[in-house]
Amino acid sequence: MIKEGVANKLRLFDFSFIELTIKRILSCKKRGVEIIGFKSVFRKLGTSYQLPREQIWKLLYSLSALGLIEIIPFHGVVISDKLVEDLRNEEER
Numbered sequence: 001m002i003k004e005g006v007a008n009k010l011r012l013f014d015f016s017f018i019e020l021t022i023k024r025i026l027s028c029k030k031r032g033v034e035i036i037g038f039k040s041v042f043r044k045l046g047t048s049y050q051l052p053r054e055q056i057w058k059l060l061y062s063l064s065a066l067g068l069i070e071i072i073p074f075h076g077v078v079i080s081d082k083l084v085e086d087l088r089n090e091e092e093r
Helices: 004-026 038-049 053-065 081-092
Strands: 069-072 076-079
Touching: 004 038, 004 053, 004 076, 004 081, 038 053, 038 076, 053 069, 076 081
Parallel strands: none
Antiparallel strands: 069 076
């Protein structure tokens, strides 16, 4: 069983990792285009985290299961509008 303090630190770490990953995916986004292409996402996350494609797929499916992104088959990913708005509000603070 995990102690409460350790669990809180893990949650904080996980959230920071997720937030950083979303920001890195957003950095690939081109103006006026909603879908972020797989090629850009794989290049950015692969070089940032030194991950192979299989692990990046797992990461993308995990983010999709959390409702943070939507995977568009054969094209790329779309980050939820609410999440983008929340990140902008956070940066303004």
